[in-house]
Amino acid sequence: MDVPAPGLTTSPRAEIEVDLGAVRHNVRRLRELVWGTEPGSAGQVMVVVKADGYGHGMRQVARAARQAGAQWLGVATPEEALELRAAGDGGRLLCWLAAPGQDFAPLVSADVDVTAYSVAQLEEVVRGAREAGRPARLQLKLDTGLSRGGAPREDWLALATGAKHAQDEGDVVVTGLWSHLACADEPAHPANQSQLDAFADGVALVRDVGLEPEVCHLANSAGALLHPAARHDLVRLGIAVYGFSPAPDVVSGSELGLVPAMTVRARVVIAKDLHAGDGISYGHTAHATEGMRVALVPLGYADGIPRHASSRAEVLLGGARAPVVGRVCMDQLVVAAPEAQAGDEVVLFGAGVHGEPTATEWARWCGTIDYEIVARMRGRQHRTWTGEEQE
Template identity: 50%
Template sequence: MSRFPARAVVDLGAVRSNARTLGDLAPTAQVMAVVKADAYGHGLLPVARAAVRGGATWLGVAQVTEALALRAGGVTARVLAWLYAPGAPLAEAVAADVDLSVSAPWAVEEVAAAVRATGRTARVHLKVDTGLGRNGVPPEDLPAVLDALLRLEAEGAVRLVGMWSHLAFADEPGHPSMAAQAAVLHEAVADAERRGARIEVRHIAASASTLTDPALHLDLVRPGLALYGLTPVPQLGGPDRFGLVPAMTVEAELATVKRLPAGHGLSYGHHYVTDRATTVGVVPLGYSDGVPRHASGVGGAPGAPLGVGGRRLAVAGRVCMDQVMVDLGPDATERAGDRVVLFGTGADGGPTAQDWADAAGTISYEIVSRLGPRVPRVHVGADPADAPSPRIEQEVP
């Protein structure tokens, strides 16, 4: 294995703990751990196993290929895949016992074709566009789609097991649109049941509503960000307010440490100029690794925070493709190879993913999920009962 001078350390024990905490916060609902996008950058298979070990009974992914990767990795928990275009490998998904979302009228025939190809009954969740205006069947189209699904169910081709939706203002607890969207979903379920459907699970709550609105828990909650120990409602408090522990720490080794005189510019465009003789360091991660260029330190404002030797410093100057700079100060004792933390748990006062999100004008979801593939994921705290995953670059007991 080639050695890369940075890594994302993922604490699977934190994932298990967060899954248990989320289950405790929604005691009347089942928990679907959302592991799409390579588990928000944390590693699909290791995280999925840890979430199930922590009590999640479902796993949620966007793409069908993600669901198939879970099955290929030996994960047997119930899996829902919800985002696909015509021609997706639905027959493979049905054969692999994956639940499929139906989010448009054309998808009914695609699922029916998959059933004909496999000879197996497909489990489907009908997604209702209750107001987000994104994926899902609008209420006016629901009767026709329901009739088509129930005809297939009468033939034994499908089983309509769920109805669900996504909230438009989930990160604004108390927003009146959430109750309105839930009402649309409830009416859609009631209509489906009047037509003879037997719905097992209704679900609309993702992380934010799991943490803040028990009325939206229904039969199943779908936490994603919170599973990784981050809060979707930072305006209400950090992860510790909800009993969550951030699972990812991104760290690197200083590649270069050197002295520079006062008045020396750092990085492209010299947007940062040393105000005294100082020591500067090169951190070998850049925007090709997912470090946001908007986290640069320009215009006299500090960049995103960096933890160095127990101190909280900042990105100095422009973020480059493969590296960022840090002004270590005139009395620095760091040397090449010393550790720099971009973000982690924050328990020791160090920087967090939310700090980086604030610095870059984005959300913590993007900070963790955009981390590039050349950054190795090092999974720690694995349960000995779980089989090792091909995705794991290294495991540390």
């Protein structure tokens, strides 16, 4: 668990609980949905644990994912990759977001698969490999229509031929070719077929120059679940691993058999009765229309609670939903709860099985996506992990 502040022995004012059993369940369930239940399926799974495991704890989720059979882990930054290696993870690990001037030698030495978006980045990888004294595991990323990371189409040939030359020189081993879908959560969007076709062109191109990547991968969670043609050799599973549908307007997480892994709870600091007309929180954007009781919850936007939740979201308090009233502050928020008492447990969101809101509901209330809701929960809460499985 996270290390408590020195001298603190009382129960936490607010906490994040992560169920690693749910993570393992979700990885196994997703494998079944994507690759089926037949033994010996050739399809591989990468679990994406970037951004501290979407707020769930990168090292803990990585370990649970490995236990559930994930052959690969995926992270964005070099720092994340090296943290996982320092924590003892020795399996296949892909890193994809390095800025110009990155020293790739530590990544090469740590046996991390690195990504090149351009010929210039390929040259940096080669320098890192020579410094490390061993070939770099290299994957090439193509931009097939997201217009974000990856080589633009006009540069594909130069990147592929440069990688082939580097491989012939013994500086790299090209282990993968990949891209990322822009609209996979909208099955009818024309960009999906356009990107499938573009990626097929990219695969053909790299093979024409003499490269045979170990894995070709295009599908994120939504692509893996909704677009079978996008699966190729490996699927990259992100938000679905944490229990949420990547396309909630198409299919819910519960329909997929997924279990949200994160619960955020706190304790009421104080409860008080208001009179009709009393203003509530900063700016008095909410008022008591009649006599009402409110409870102070010690979580705010410094703890990851969206300010957009002001007078929109709900929590579970005393077995019933309680609305947030007034503005969410830096350290606290106020809810209306007729029976609230100091010390009562408040569940902001969780798996939804006890009547508590889910992160998906919070996302809708705040006009965002559940990815953001869970990933930002990394403030001052005490964090614990349940469902640990011993190696």
